Amino acid sequence: MKLVILCFADDLMIFSKGHAPTIQIIMEALQQFSTTIGLSVNIQKFEVYMAGINEETQQKIIQLTSFSLGSLL
Secondary structure (H helix, E strand, O other): OOOEEEEOOOOEEEEOOOOHHHHHHHHHHHHHHHHHHOOOOOHHHOEEOOOOOOHHHHHHHHHHHOOEEOOOO
């Protein structure tokens, strides 16, 4: 799996394929990080941005992440 991760002072951007199993792995990694380090993801501040993904897959990703769907418009 090829991921690109950008970290800033208190921001994190994760880029990946819009593939539900890949998103599941990322969510599991975030959960493991939270359990190990003690820091947790603030779901209220997270947004997911998607392009070129069919509606069914978009809905599955939203369900997997519980993140809001962001818009670049």
